[in-house]
Each structure stands twice: as C-alpha cells, then as structure tokens.
Amino acid sequence: MESYLGLQARAWHGQRAALFRVRTAVVDVYMSVSRSNYGNEERAVVEVDCARFFTLWRGAPGSEHAALARGNPQTWRADPRFELAAEGFSFGEADPVPLAEVSCPPGAAVPYVAFTDGVIRTLWLAAYAAKSFPVECAAHEAEALQRLAGTAGSRWLSVAELVPPQMA
Template sequence: MESYLGLQTGAWNGQRVALFRVHTSVADVYLSVSRSNYGNEERAVVEVDCARLFRLWRDEPRGEHAGLANGNPQTWRADPRFELAAEGFSFGEHDPVPLAEVSCPASAAVPYVTFTDGVMRTLWLAAYAAKSFPVECAMHEAEALQRLAGAAGSRWLSVAELVPPQVA
C-alpha cells in the first residue's frame, strides 16, 4: 500500500492506529484505521483508485447517493457538509480521520460500491485530486473491491495485519 505509513499512537486516546498519507492538490492529508474489540480479522483495508471507485459508486442500484456520486468538485464544495470534511483533515497526522467504510457486494449482477460511512471525506479527496486512497470494507468483499477499484500495484490487508494486538 503506497499510502501506508505505519503504526502511530493516537494523541488523544493512546490507541494505536494504522496511519495513511494521501496526496491531494492542496496538501497531504492523513487517515487511519484502528483495532476494535472484535472483528479485526473480518475487516480489510483496500487502497482504491479514485476514478475506478466513483465508476462503481455510480452503479449503486438504490441510488442512495446518486446526486453526490454523479456530482463534480463544484457541486461537492457547495454542500454544507463539505467543510466538515475539510475541518477533519485539517488536524493532520496527529489526529487523522477514519477511513471511509464501503461495501462491494461480490455477488451482485452488476458490481457496485455503497458507503456505510465517509461519503464527504471521499468527496473531499476527489475534489482535491487524490488519485488513490485507502478505504475499509468487509474481508469477504476485499478481493472484489481490489479487483474492481484497487489502485495499481496495491494489495488489500486485514485490520488485524495492519494493527496487530499490543503485547502486554
């Protein structure tokens, strides 16, 4: 994973996180994923190509975020929530924003992506020309997401691999 920097201890909670740096046209921004109390082997991180991810997102059959998925930087920046994403990214590597959470049902007749969390963060990254960035998905969907939208030369990893348990 090109954007993966390594482990970092969170400044405000002391929890270890996997830290990622994403290049944008305005600045490098930082994202993270942390262990939870369970399910770390069932969560994966995939570094996606922005353009490929958006093509899949536009195919989402329910059209839950169709207006946003089919928008452009001008329309995204006009959304009042866009500034919340900007604020989140403003804290830098000492308080990185969580990865967006997506779903990529492998059994769908027409492949698509839908968001559980992180729509505005993703739009902010796209508006500022991030070519690729990491997202979180279920382990059983990681292979399909990698194949359909993965950044060239990257491979997915489980959260358990990225953030191993601390030894007491």
C-alpha cells in the same frame, strides 16, 4: 499499499492505529483505522483508485447518494457538509480522520460500491484530485473491491495485519 505510513500511537488509552497519507492537489491529508475489541480479521483496508472507485459508486443500484456520486468538484464544494470534511482533514497527522467505510458485494449482478460512512470525506478527496485513497470494507468483500477499483500493484490487508495486537 502506497498510502500506508505505519503504526501511530494515540494519546488516548494507549491505542494504536494504522496511519495513511493521501496526496491531494492542495495538501497531504491523513487518515487512519484502529483495532476494535473484536472482528479485526473480518475488517479490511483496500487502497482504491479514485476514478475506478467513482465508476463503481455511480453504478450503485438505488443509492441514496446517487446525485453526489454523479456530481463534480463544483457541486461537491457547494454541499454544506463539505467544510466539515475540510475541518476534519485540517488536524493533519496528529488527528487523522477515519477511513470511509464501504461495501462491495461480491457476485452482484452489476458490480458497485455503497457507503456506510465517509461520503463527504471521499468527495473532498476527489474534489482535490486525490488519485487514490484507502477505504475500509468487510474482508469477504475486499477481493472484489481490490479487483474492481484497487490501485495497481497493491493488495488488501486486514485490520489485524495492519494493527497487530499489542504484546503485554
């Protein structure tokens, strides 16, 4: 996973997170994923190729975000929420934005991805020519997402692998 930088200690409650750097045409931005109290083995991170990911997203049946998926950098930048993503990314490594959360149902008749959270962050990355970026999905969907849109030579990892529990 090329974008993975390692563990980052967070100021609040001694929490740690997996830190990622995403290269764009304008600036490197930072994203992260943290452990939760449970289910870290069931959550996965997949580094996706932007073009392949958007192809899958555009194929989502009945997507509420279909118009955004089929948009382009000019239309994405016109969305009033676009500046919120820019603001979120502006805090850099000190306060990385959360990974987008997606689903990629294995065995779907027509493969697709859908968003749970992070549409505008993803559009911001695409608008500024990120070639790849990490996303979070359910572990049982990670293999399909990796095969369909993952970056070459990478493999998906569970949140438990990326952010092991702290030893007392």
